[in-house]
Amino acid sequence: MLSIYNTLTRKKEEFIPISPDEVRMYVCGPTVYDYFHIGNARSFIMADVLRKYLEYKGYNVKYIMNLTDIDDRIIKKSIEEKIEAKLVAEKYTKAFFDDIEKLKVKQADVYPKATDHVQEIVDFIKQLEEKSFAYNVDGNVFYDVSKFHDYGKLSGKKLVELEAGARVDVNEEKKNPLDFALWKKAKEGEPFWESPWGKGRPGWHIECSAMSMKYLGESFDIHAGGIDHVPVHHTNEIAQSEAATGKTWVKYWMHAEFLIMDKGKMSKSKGGFMTLQSLIDSGLDPLDYRYFCLGGHYRSQLTFSWESMEQAKASRKALAEKIVDLREKAGDAILPKPSELAPAAAERLARFDESLADDLSVPRALAELWQLVRDPQIPPAHALSAAIEMDSVLGLGLASARRQESSLDAALVGEIERLVGERAAAKKAKDWASADAIRVALKGMGIALEDGPTGTIWKKL
Missing domain, CATH: 1.20.120.1910 (Cysteine-tRNA ligase, C-terminal anti-codon recognition domain)
Structure with a gap:
């Protein structure tokens, strides 16, 4: 029997999926305005292990991870780098995929992008507006938190407590400081889409609700992410999703704790964050970091x-x-x-x-x-x-796994691994000529291959 700690109920619960043989799972992915830091990587690894364990137990897991490819931070970076916001998103999306591959994080079934789902997001906002959970102020559409009586249930705080402790920028357009943007009116020079409220773009929280429901339905099994998302992002996701459908949106919520540095939790907003490449540059393998993460329980803070x-x-x-x-x-x-x-x-x-x-x-x-x-x-x-x-x-x-060859430099090892991977793909495609050619090429580099029941390993001749 699998039991997991549900952030929503604040206790361990037996895991019983909505459908007996299928698990539908959504994970918050990156906002692609920069390289993700190793604190982000911890939550990606946690979700990956959970997904692989569920598959190991025989479940068919439908795994969705969003990519936020339009956001204030992307626009800011586009101005700094003097390139289009779209190119910023493309650059860091590629970097994201490169890094998770190095960490052996299995690809999601779908990586929906916000910019590919603007119509779904607009339709979702219209639903909220029709049900009086949203209001338009001169092209900016906000969610009215006072209309959702369970607001804050994920964090265990009531609306009045959240209002008392709110630290948000003053915005005279809002009815309540905690109200959040569903649609943002376009500013001069910003990317925009047409909508019933004028030219603009989606807010951050709404994309997850619209895209998760498109691919997983109005109710699904697991939503995972970092613990930092509990008080705002995931709280707002619940409010808008359950207001729209009147149903429980997610059955189990799982959150990975912070990665702690000497000066507190790792955060891009504080600057000086550490990327996977910085570990590689120091002589570490990405899987050394994965092993490090496996050594701590996901609900405990991990000190780097x-x-x-x-x-x-x-x-x-x-x-x-x-x-x-x-x-x-x-x-x-x-x-x-x-x-x-x-x-x-x-x-x-x-x-x-x-x-x-x-x-x-x-x-x-x-x-x-x-x-x-x-x-x-x-x-x-x-x-x-x-x-x-x-x-x-x-x-x-x-x-x-193979014995480490200390006499080979990292670049050569990477090239050998690449060729071994290409040979494996060729064999899978029954392209025996290419597979043999790669073996000969590696032999010329002084590398012998051994095919066995667990795969191919290589060693120096």
């Missing part, structure tokens, strides 16, 4: 330090070495299916499953993986098979 990253790097390297040792000892043995595992391996796999079923307790699950690969009583082929099963959730790329 260079020392902890070096520990994660060393641990991941040691784990990869264990996997290579098991592969060499297993030789040509056929890896058993999970149902055919030796009792000790099956027990570790069961405990791994139990750990994840308890509110995604990944650190405990990771400990079970270590116990598995260290147990000399478990036959190597069985330990290897169980480890690869576990990694289908953890996402550390253990099936292709």
Whole structure:
């Protein structure tokens, strides 16, 4: 039985999807005005592990992540860089996809962009306006929070408490300081779309409601994101979504806690944020950071330090070495299916499953993986098979683990990995000529390939 902590109810609950065999899941993606920082990456990794665990348990997961590609910050960056807002969004969207691939975050089924769904957003706002939850002031349309009696339920605060503690810019157009923009009137030189209220563009919160409902329906199972979204963004999403439909919008809310630096939580608004590339430039592999994130429970704050990253790097390297040792000892043995595992391996796999079923307790699950690969009583082929099963959730790329070749520079290693990937794609497409040509090319570079039941590994000749 899977139990997860539901931010809405503030307790662990048994996970029971709306449809028995399907899970519909929405995750807040990036606003593509800059590279995402490693604090953002933590929430992406948490959602990825959850998605992969649900798939491991046999669910068909429909996974949607939005891309906010029109926003005040994108417009500001376009002015700073003297290029169109569209080009800013395209640049950082590509960077986002490059980075999540390096982190082995599985692609979403759909990445809806706000600019591709303006008509759906306009129609959604019209619904709210017809139901008197929205009001137009000279082309700016606001949501009236006083009309939604459950406003603030996600954070556990009532409207009067939120009003008392509100720190928002004074806007005389609003009836209430907490009212938020659904549609923003276009300013001179800004991108705009036509609407019943004049030229303008969508507000931030409304896009998630409109796009999630388009792809997942009026009610769905899981909404995940960072804990920083609880008091405003997710609170406003609930208000507008449930006002429009009169239904519960999301059944389970899951939030990843902050990544903490020496001076507090990581934030772009405070400046000096750290990107994935900054870790790579320091000699770390993106999967070292993924391993680091797996070492902390998603609902606990995680403190970043260079020392902890070096520990994660060393641990991941040691784990990869264990996997290579098991592969060499297993030789040509056929890896058993999970149902055919030796009792000790099956027990570790069961405990791994139990750990994840308890509110995604990944650190405990990771400990079970270590116990598995260290147990000399478990036959190597069985330990290897169980480890690869576990990694289908953890996402550390253990099936292709190899001994690190310290004499090769990072650029060459990257080129080798690229060619190995291209060869795998060629084999999948049954393009044997291309696959053979890549093998010959790698041999010319002094690299030998070994195809096995867990995939292809490479080593120096």
